[in-house]
Amino acid sequence: MALAREQFGSKLGFILAAVGSAVGLGNIWRFSYVAGESGGAAFLLIYILCIFLIGLPVLLAEFSIGRRGQSDVVGAFNKTAPGTPWVIAGVLGVLTSFIILSFYGVIAGWVMYFMTAFLTGQASGVEEGGFADFFTGFIGGSIGPVFWQVLFMAIVILIVFFGVKKGIEFSNKIFMPLLAVILIMLAGFSLTLDGAGEGLAFLFSPDWNAFTNPEVYASAVGQAFFTLSLGMGAMITYASYLSKEARLPSAAGSVVTMDTLFAIIAGIVIFPAVFTFSSIEPDAGPALIFIVLPEVFNQMGGAGTLFAIFFFFLVAVAALSSAVSLLEVSVSYVMRQMNWTRHKATLAAGIAVTLLGIPSALSQGGPFTFTIGGFSFLDFMDVITDRITLPLGGFIIALFVGWGWNKIDALRETGLTDSVVGTLWIWMLRIVAPIGILWILIQNIIGLFFT
Numbered sequence: 001m002a003l004a005r006e007q008f009g010s011k012l013g014f015i016l017a018a019v020g021s022a023v024g025l026g027n028i029w030r031f032s033y034v035a036g037e038s039g040g041a042a043f044l045l046i047y048i049l050c051i052f053l054i055g056l057p058v059l060l061a062e063f064s065i066g067r068r069g070q071s072d073v074v075g076a077f078n079k080t081a082p083g084t085p086w087v088i089a090g091v092l093g094v095l096t097s098f099i100i101l102s103f104y105g106v107i108a109g110w111v112m113y114f115m116t117a118f119l120t121g122q123a124s125g126v127e128e129g130g131f132a133d134f135f136t137g138f139i140g141g142s143i144g145p146v147f148w149q150v151l152f153m154a155i156v157i158l159i160v161f162f163g164v165k166k167g168i169e170f171s172n173k174i175f176m177p178l179l180a181v182i183l184i185m186l187a188g189f190s191l192t193l194d195g196a197g198e199g200l201a202f203l204f205s206p207d208w209n210a211f212t213n214p215e216v217y218a219s220a221v222g223q224a225f226f227t228l229s230l231g232m233g234a235m236i237t238y239a240s241y242l243s244k245e246a247r248l249p250s251a252a253g254s255v256v257t258m259d260t261l262f263a264i265i266a267g268i269v270i271f272p273a274v275f276t277f278s279s280i281e282p283d284a285g286p287a288l289i290f291i292v293l294p295e296v297f298n299q300m301g302g303a304g305t306l307f308a309i310f311f312f313f314l315v316a317v318a319a320l321s322s323a324v325s326l327l328e329v330s331v332s333y334v335m336r337q338m339n340w341t342r343h344k345a346t347l348a349a350g351i352a353v354t355l356l357g358i359p360s361a362l363s364q365g366g367p368f369t370f371t372i373g374g375f376s377f378l379d380f381m382d383v384i385t386d387r388i389t390l391p392l393g394g395f396i397i398a399l400f401v402g403w404g405w406n407k408i409d410a411l412r413e414t415g416l417t418d419s420v421v422g423t424l425w426i427w428m429l430r431i432v433a434p435i436g437i438l439w440i441l442i443q444n445i446i447g448l449f450f451t
């Protein structure tokens, strides 16, 4: 007889863990460069719309599947819809989370390296305009990127090793308040910079032309999925550890609100800094936080170094709590499937995903520098998950709860039976979310294979 399923100690513990999963590289590294490339404020508005029209309903759908299923992501589909093909979403979830974690660990490793480089003074010695070389020099190496990736993954594995309550819940109860404090402190400092007005205008006063650009919508839906950890079973897995008493809609509302606030405040930290030095542009792409920001930090002098250390620490911790949720998807699956203990499953899945990350770590100039369809190994892993399997997973989940699952069960699990909100939720999942996701999926496929 298997042991009783692990559980979070409290609803707050669950919410913090879910916020920990949601708040990550996506809110800082990815949000800032995507917003920077897509025109700032217009993107922000569309993004918020996507979060509430698509993200929130799908998040609540994942919470209800997880809690009803009381199992890992594959098991949850098998329990809620036995013998049906909906379980494909579960299988896709395990694969996607595994692949994402492989390269997520590499980027988080870069973040840890940057934090250390500012701590030791090495980064502060970089000359003006020198961070592009500093960054490409580091990621193009062999030992460096792998060392930091493995170190990061070792911490992730350690936390998951301790289990739901003592590892995941405990760490998030410390990390989340800590992140909030550091983020608000940094935002306060950013607002005192000369570029604050211009940075805020970039973030909050929209360029209306951007609303007619379909690419902005596609980026916004993609970002909404990634940032809320949707479409790959992380939220399904976490919700399976939640007690029956906790109310799901308020939990989903809190997670979405905190995640969105976190991204907006991260924007308030980053854009004033970027605009303080006019030679620098906000649309630098993925290298924004690794090349542009360090440049800015160094131009600020002593306060800039401190800012840099706190900033990269913040990003590293945010990445850590997200990576933990990614690993838990596989661990919980392996535990049930192989009937292994948590310790054994964590080590096996953790080591396997770390090994899979090594080619990504070595793909930026190291021995794995080759391209697949024009992408480096790391970018390839990113692109297939982010543009294809993630939205596909979300699409199936929305359809499952909207059409496939017994509507009464779905509403009962969320406590929304016979309510206007419940009806609205089901129809969002039936129509709005699938159409929105399908549209971006088609765009992504055309963009990838036919242009």
Ligand code: PFF
Pocket (backbone or CB within 6 Å): 021, 022, 023, 024, 025, 026, 027, 097, 100, 226, 227, 228, 229, 230, 232, 233, 234, 235, 322, 323, 325, 326
């Ligand atoms: N939501 C995380 C972020 O914004 O960085 C990334 C992520 C974590 C995606 C966990 C998916 C996931 F299952």
